[in-house]
Amino acid sequence: MVIGVLDLQGAVSEHVNMLTQCGVDTKLINELPDLDGIDGIVVPGGESTTIRKLLVREQMLAPLKQLVAEGFPVFGTCAGLVLLAQKESLNGLDGDVERNGFGRQRESFEAKIDVNGFDTPFHGVFIRAPYLKSVGNSATVLSKLEDGRIVAAKQENVLVTAFHPELTNDARFHQLFIDLIDSKQRVNA
Numbered sequence: 001m002v003i004g005v006l007d008l009q010g011a012v013s014e015h016v017n018m019l020t021q022c023g024v025d026t027k028l029i030n031e032l033p034d035l036d037g038i039d040g041i042v043v044p045g046g047e048s049t050t051i052r053k054l055l056v057r058e059q060m061l062a063p064l065k066q067l068v069a070e071g072f073p074v075f076g077t078c079a080g081l082v083l084l085a086q087k088e089s090l091n092g093l094d095g096d097v098e099r100n101g102f103g104r105q106r107e108s109f110e111a112k113i114d115v116n117g118f119d120t121p122f123h124g125v126f127i128r129a130p131y132l133k134s135v136g137n138s139a140t141v142l143s144k145l146e147d148g149r150i151v152a153a154k155q156e157n158v159l160v161t162a163f164h165p166e167l168t169n170d171a172r173f174h175q176l177f178i179d180l181i182d183s184k185q186r187v188n189a
Contacts (some may be wrong), residue, residue, distance in 0.1 A: 001181060004029040004038035008124040010079065014166035018174045023060030031058050035067070040181045045078030045089070045127070045164055048099065052089050061089070068092040071157045073184055075177040081160040082130050092158040094136030101131040101149065101162070113163075115143045115152060118172055124151065124163035131162045157184060 005015045007028040007097035021041070021068040027038055035041075043051070044172055045155070055061040068074050068090050076084040085090040085097035085149045102109070112121040122143070135141060143152035143161075151162040152173075159169075159180060 001025065001038050001178065002037060002171060003178070003181070004034065004041040006041060006043050006051070006080075007047075008058070009051050010044035011077075011164060011166050012044055015042045015044055015077075015166075015174075018166050018171050019157075019178075022174050022178055024178060029060075033061050034059070035063065039185065040073035040075065040177065041067075042177070043074060043076040043080030043083055045080060045124050045165070048079040048082035048086075048089075051079055052083060055089075065090050065092075068158065071184065073157045073159075073177070073181045075159045075173075075180075076093050077161050077164055077166065078127065078129055081132070081162055084158055084160055085132065092151065093155050093160055094139050095150070095153065096133040096135075097130050098133055099130050100128050102126055102129050104128060111145070113143050113145065113151060115172075117142070117176075122165070122170060122172065123168050124161075125165075125167045126151075126163045130164045132160075136169075154180075 002025045004027045007030050019026050084092040085095045108127045113124045115122050139153050139155040
């Protein structure tokens with residue numbers, strides 16, 4: 001299995017390290033031809049407007065959006081969640097996103113969060129984080145904060161978190177993404 005990590009901005013090396021820890025090969029995605037030969041892709045955090053502009057500049061936005069629409073596995077963290085929830089961007093998750101939903105940089109925080117399917121809480125690192133105000137019927141909420149804000153969700157081939165699991169020592173979300181790819185590969189075999 002080879003998982004691509006979009007290498008335009010954000011916590012790229014941290015995602016590579018986490019995926020390597022899970023025993024999969026990685027490939028940095030900088031331009032359109034890099035999308036060949038991967039089984040899934042991580043869209044890391046960063047600044048969603050900047051990442052979108054870079055995707056357009058590198059002529060990757062439309063092809064990546066098409067791949068997502070065709071069922072290609074994608075994992076978006078923070079800004080990646082924003083891009084996947086925006087119809088004009090990657091349009092992979094039916095949800096209403098609030099960019100910088102917790103405030104500016106100084107309102108960044110860490111919290112233990114309960115996640116459906118995890119035996120113990122996950123340490124969420126929220127940096128100028130978005131959140132989902134709601135998700136459509138085809139999406140599954142994986143985690144909400146106590147105030148009801150949705151911070152992790154899944155929809156068919158798409159996994160998103162409002163926080164940065166790559167900034168922890170806990171590989172459960174990356175393993176969840178690997179499992180999602182495995183299940184899609186078994187269905188398509």
